Amino acid sequence: MRIAERTEWNLLATPLVAFLLLCLGFPALVNLVYSVSEISFETLRSPTLSGFGNFAAVLQDSAFWRANWFSLRFGLLTALLECVLGLFLAIFLAPLFKERSWPLAILMLPLMVAPALVGLMYRLVLHEFAGPVPYYLWQWFGNSPSFLGINSAFWTLVAVETLQWTPFAFLLFHMAYHAIPEEVREAAAIDGANAFQRLTRIELPLMTPILGVALLIRFIDGFRVFDNVYVLTGSGAGGSTASLSIYIYEAFFKQGAIGKAVAASVLLFLASFAILYGLNMIARRRRK
Amino acid sequence: MLNALRWVVFAIAAFAVNFPVIVTLVTSFKSAREISTNPGLFIETPTLENYLTVLQVSDRLNIFLYLANSFAAAAIGTGIAVLLALPMAYAMVRGGLGAKTLLPLIVNLRAVPLVIFAIPIYMMFQWLGLLDTRFGLGLVLAIVNVPLVLVILVNAISEVPLDLDEAALIDGASRTAILFRIIAPVCRPAIATSLIFGFITAWNEFLFGLMLTTSKAVPVTVGASFFFAASGGGVQWGVAAAVMIVGALPPMLLGLLMYRQISRSMMAGAVKG
Numbered sequence: 136m137r138i139a140e141r142t143e144w145n146l147l148a149t150p151l152v153a154f155l156l157l158c159l160g161f162p163a164l165v166n167l168v169y170s171v172s173e174i175s176f177e178t179l180r181s182p183t184l185s186g187f188g189n190f191a192a193v194l195q196d197s198a199f200w201r202a203n204w205f206s207l208r209f210g211l212l213t214a215l216l217e218c219v220l221g222l223f224l225a226i227f228l229a230p231l232f233k234e235r236s237w238p239l240a241i242l243m244l245p246l247m248v249a250p251a252l253v254g255l256m257y258r259l260v261l262h263e264f265a266g267p268v269p270y271y272l273w274q275w276f277g278n279s280p281s282f283l284g285i286n287s288a289f290w291t292l293v294a295v296e297t298l299q300w301t302p303f304a305f306l307l308f309h310m311a312y313h314a315i316p317e318e319v320r321e322a323a324a325i326d327g328a329n330a331f332q333r334l335t336r337i338e339l340p341l342m343t344p345i346l347g348v349a350l351l352i353r354f355i356d357g358f359r360v361f362d363n364v365y366v367l368t369g370s371g372a373g374g375s376t377a378s379l380s381i382y383i384y385e386a387f388f389k390q391g392a393i394g395k396a397v398a399a400s401v402l403l404f405l406a407s408f409a410i411l412y413g414l415n416m417i418a419r420r421r422r423k
Numbered sequence: 424m425l426n427a428l429r430w431v432v433f434a435i436a437a438f439a440v441n442f443p444v445i446v447t448l449v450t451s452f453k454s455a456r457e458i459s460t461n462p463g464l465f466i467e468t469p470t471l472e473n474y475l476t477v478l479q480v481s482d483r484l485n486i487f488l489y490l491a492n493s494f495a496a497a498a499i500g501t502g503i504a505v506l507l508a509l510p511m512a513y514a515m516v517r518g519g520l521g522a523k524t525l526l527p528l529i530v531n532l533r534a535v536p537l538v539i540f541a542i543p544i545y546m547m548f549q550w551l552g553l554l555d556t557r558f559g560l561g562l563v564l565a566i567v568n569v570p571l572v573l574v575i576l577v578n579a580i581s582e583v584p585l586d587l588d589e590a591a592l593i594d595g596a597s598r599t600a601i602l603f604r605i606i607a608p609v610c611r612p613a614i615a616t617s618l619i620f621g622f623i624t625a626w627n628e629f630l631f632g633l634m635l636t637t638s639k640a641v642p643v644t645v646g647a648s649f650f651f652a653a654s655g656g657g658v659q660w661g662v663a664a665a666v667m668i669v670g671a672l673p674p675m676l677l678g679l680l681m682y683r684q685i686s687r688s689m690m691a692g693a694v695k696g
Contacts, residue, residue, distance in 0.1 A: 140518075140598070141518075143597065143598045143599065144514045144517075144518035144520050144598065145514075145520070146599075147510035147511065147513060147514040147518070147520075147598065147599065147602065148510065148511050148514040148515075148518075148520050148521065148525075150506075150507045150510060150511070151507040151508060151510070151511040151569070151573075152511070152525075154503075154507050154565070154569075155529070155566070155569070158544070158562065158563075158565075158566050159532070159540060159566060161543070161547065162540045162543030162544050162547060163540070163543070165543035165546065165547070166539070166540075166542070166543050169542075169543070224432070224436055227429060227432060228429055228432065228433055228436075230426065230429060231426075231429050231430070231433060236682075236683065238433055238437070239682060239686065240678075240679055240682040241437045241441070242433075242436065242437060242440065243678065243682050243685070243686065244440075244441055244444070244675060244678065244679070245440045245441060245444070246678070246689075247623060247627075247671075247674045247675045247677070247678030247679075248444060248627070248671045248674070248675060249626070249627035249628075249629060249644045249670070249671065249674070250627070250629065251627075251629035251644045251645075251647075251648075252627075252644060252647060252667050252670055252671050253443055255647060255648060255651070255663070255667055256443035256444065256446065256447045256667055257443055258651075259443075259446060259447060259450060259660055259663065259664060259667075260442065260443050260446045260447075262462075262660070264459065264462065265450070265458050265459070265462050265658075265660040266446075266462060267446050267462050267463055267464055269462075270462040270463055271463065298439055298440050298442070298443075299440070301436075301440060302440055303689070306686050306689060306690070307689070307690060307693055310686065310687075310690045345693070345694070348693050348694065349693065352534075352693060355534045358536070359536035359537075359538070361538065361629070361630050362629040362630065362644075365629075365633075366648060379536070379538075380536055380538040380630070383538050383539075383541075383542075384538060384541070384630070384634075387541075387542050387545075388634070393542070396542055397542055397543075400538065400539040400540075400541075400542060401539075403536055403538075403539055404535070404539045407534065407535050407536060407539075408535075411531045411534055411535075415527060415531070
């Protein structure tokens with residue numbers, strides 16, 4: 136009976152496990168093999184092992200390090216901005232959502248739009264002749280920066296990403312804020328804590344875990360950014376706006392440098408695995 | 424007084440985060456001539472001609488094909504994800520199978536940059552003849568959807584009372600029968616939420632659409648950019664705007680209708696992740 140039950144559980148789990156092994160496990164293996172092979176589009180099926188040359192090539196490629204630096208800066212900055220803005224909105228606007236929730240729907244709307252389409256939309260928004268932003272800037276100030284030019288492209292992209300994903304941070308904080316039991320606030324009020332003290336001594340400390348989670352999620356999404364950057368600036372002038380995802384994509388599709396692209400993928404895989412594993416360990420230790 | 428200030432802040436935030444959609448919507452109702460003379464936020468003479476242009480099918484551009492591709496791939500990608508994740512979630516919650524190791528591993532997949540798998544999947548699809556097919560794109564979208572769908576379903580099943588299982592076990596039902604006759608019907612709301620959430624995510628995906636399709640199976644997120652370079656010369660911004668609105672509308676409508684469920688599942692996904 137016990138064994139039969141065990142078997143049935145295993146059977147229920149098999150489809151998903153098999154699917155993931157096939158669609159992710161196998162590709163991961165292919166990645167590993169190709170990363171230590173000499174490979175081109177002509178020799179896809181018969182890679183010849185060649186040691187760690189691909190890794191050396193990637194690690195010596197200054198474009199790879201520039202892409203790393205872009206992704207890191209982009210991820211950190213956007214995560215910080217989104218969380219600060221989202222936290223402010225969630226707390227300051229909290230009374231508005233007590234009786235009605237439709238304003239939430241309006242703030243959530245950007246989360247439903249494909250980042251690639253949002254990127255395309257900004258091509259219109261920022262266009263020097265057809266876009267309203269340059270139009271009004273010219274009208275009001277008689278000048279308009281070239282938003283996607285080499286000097287401002289990074290900051291434009293940060294703004295684009297931040298404006299679309301602040302609602303995500305806001306939403307998490309909104310829900311965490313409203314999950315704090317009303318009695319806790321009342322008890323603090325009875326003890327003589329004013330609104331500011333309640334915020335800094337009670338509400339914010341209670342929200343710290345979710346703050347960490349939101350920062351992490353937004354950092355990861357910012358670090359691996361592809362869609363909106365790709366449609367807005369591509370890799371930018373001299374690769375100035377190439378995120379790591381764009382670097383890998385272009386190495387593969389534009390330059391046909393399969394070995395390099397695959398080696399970079401493996402490095403990225405190892406890095407994200409190490410980071411996630413570390414974070415899981417920390418989380419588990421804290422729970423204990 | 425403070426409340427009035429709150430409404431002002433809300434209005435500014437709502438305007439700022441929705442700004443690209445607002446601009447695109449406004450532009451899509453302007454004639455080409457008006458866009459060049461008046462790029463501002465107000466429409467002088469609204470027109471539907473951009474939408475009519477978009478809906479015209481030509482050899483190079485076919486909005487209906489892109490929409491159908493997006494719909495089919497998203498439906499396949501969501502359906503497969505839910506079908507595979509439901510039994511797994513049940514085995515995890517009730518059978519304790521892999522709840523400590525496999526669940527975190529799969530959930531963490533969400534945080535792994537998908538571009539890592541893009542190249543081998545491209546090659547695999549080339550061998551299997553799945554490049555530029557709706558089914559191939561749907562398969563990949565299922566991978567994208569699995570982590571969050573699994574989290575939503577695991578949460579839902581852990582809230583189902585154990586008595587339900589046990590009563591059925593005593594009656595001699597197998598676990599598989601319990602899953603489909605009892606658990607699945609009870610979890611219908613969670614299944615609906617994961618279907619909708621998965622559909623929106625899949626519809627909005629871009630990287631794999633860009634890599635794995637070229638003509639027959641192009642989804643609308645990729646197809647939209649084709650309209651930018653449509654007629655040689657400069658971009659026809661009115662037409663481009665209309666395409667973007669058409670492509671963004673289905674997930675936006677779904678999101679507006681279901682924002683309560685969606686926000687709850689975002690929270691669930693975040694806390695578990």
